[in-house]
Amino acid sequence: xxxxxxxxxxxxxxxxxxxxxxxxxxxxxxxxxxxxxxxxxxxxxxxxxxxxxxxxxxxxxxxxxxxxxxxxxxxxxxxxxxxxxxxxxxxxxxxxxxxxxxxxxxxxxxxxxxxxxxxxxxxxxxxxxxxxxxxxxxxxxxxxxxxxxxxxxxxxxxxxxxxxxxxxxxxxxxxxxxxxxxxxxxxxxxxxxxxxxxxxxxxxxxxxxxxxxxxxxxxxxxxxxxxxxxxxxxxxxxxxxxxxxxxxxxxxxxxxxxxxxxxxxxxxxxxxxxxxxxxxxxxxxxxxxxxxxxxxxxxxxxxxxxxxxxxxxxxxxxxxxxxxxxxxxxxxxxxxxxxxxxxxxxxxxxxxx
Numbered sequence: 588x589x590x591x592x593x594x595x596x597x598x599x600x601x602x603x604x605x606x607x608x609x610x611x612x613x614x615x616x617x618x619x620x621x622x623x624x625x626x627x628x629x630x631x632x633x634x635x636x637x638x639x640x641x642x643x644x645x646x647x648x649x650x651x652x653x654x655x656x657x658x659x660x661x662x663x664x665x666x667x668x669x670x671x672x673x674x675x676x677x678x679x680x681x682x683x684x685x686x687x688x689x690x691x692x693x694x695x696x697x698x699x700x701x702x703x704x705x706x707x708x709x710x711x712x713x714x715x716x717x718x719x720x721x722x723x724x725x726x727x728x729x730x731x732x733x734x735x736x737x738x739x740x741x742x743x744x745x746x747x748x749x750x751x752x753x754x755x756x757x758x759x760x761x762x763x764x765x766x767x768x769x770x771x772x773x774x775x776x777x778x779x780x781x782x783x784x785x786x787x788x789x790x791x792x793x794x795x796x797x798x799x800x801x802x803x804x805x806x807x808x809x810x811x812x813x814x815x816x817x818x819x820x821x822x823x824x825x826x827x828x829x830x831x832x833x834x835x836x837x838x839x840x841x842x843x844x845x846x847x848x849x850x851x852x853x854x855x856x857x858x859x860x861x862x863x864x865x866x867x868x869x870x871x872x873x874x875x876x877x878x879x880x881x882x883x884x885x886x887x888x889x890x891x892x893x894x895x896x897x898x899x900x901x902x903x904x905x906x907x908x909x910x911x912x913x914x915x916x917x918x919x920x921x922x923x924x925x926x927x928x929x930x931x932x933x934x935x936x937x938x939x940x
Contacts, residue, residue, distance in 0.1 A: 628726045629794050666683050
């Protein structure tokens with residue numbers, strides 16, 4: 588029978604979780620990998636983004652301007668054809684009589700730099716942020732979301748280890764089961780917030796080295812939304828990771844129970860990476876609780892969403908957190924002390940009574 592109150596027990600479990608994981612080499616190795624990925628995302632595009640751009644040329648004057656430059660020339664008969672190629676993104680830009688440069692949404696810096704003189708630039712669909720900056724921010728936001736989402740898997744691994752070694756029986760005799768769950772979530776939430784602080788300190792250095800020093804000012808408003816979304820999103824996923832660990836009694840069975848939760852982390856990650864150009868898909872993702880934590884802040888950054896939309900999405904996420912945590916608490920309580928194989932959800936639900 589538990590002998591410690593809920594909040595003292597929650598604090599005790601949280602401290603235990605933090606001490607345990609701070610001693611693990613894997614924790615520090617994961618943080619190092621995250622920092623390496625951060626610097627790579629900021630610096631590598633600058634180092635290797637020098638492929639030869641394809642440019643449409645209209646008439647002999649435009650071809651003459653592009654001769655002996657580091658661009659691949661594609662001759663077209665008229666300006667209308669050149670604009671069609673630019674809109675279809677078959678060419679990076681077009682040089683037309685004047686000379687003038689036509690581009691889609693961002694000034695084509697490579698093309699302009701290749702010319703002896705910088706001609707006027709006409710943008711067919713001006714963007715709020717440049718394409719390079721947009722891609723970089725998507726990569727960074729998605730990476731941090733992935734770090735937070737997968738960070739909760741340690742809760743599942745720790746839970747099944749405690750069941751396999753029968754330590755959980757001693758813990759439950761001392762602290763309430765729900766306090767055990769709350770303490771695990773709180774401890775790992777603090778660990779992940781600590782990692783986020785390290786990333787926050789390292790990010791300006793990486794961006795400076797990559798030539799993106801102005802990016803922090805541009806992304807700051809979106810970060811104001813990203814942080815609370817991440818905090819709620821982690822609790823949502825962490826409660827599910829805990830249930831995944833409580834449903835099994837052996838490490839060998841953990842993969843099967845972790846699979847659905849892992850899909851709820853990887854799905855939004857790949858969704859925002861590959862569907863970031865699809866406004867409809869991003870709008871849908873920004874209102875689904877499991878993907879809202881990364882999709883909505885990205886839409887705020889690109890100017891595709893209003894503040895009321897972000898507030899509504901955060902409210903939906905907060906409501907989902909309450910519902911999922913209550914559900915997870917019951918399943919965790921009903922399955923934690925059951926051994927002998929994977930526990931069915933129905934059995935765990937009934938056993939909690």
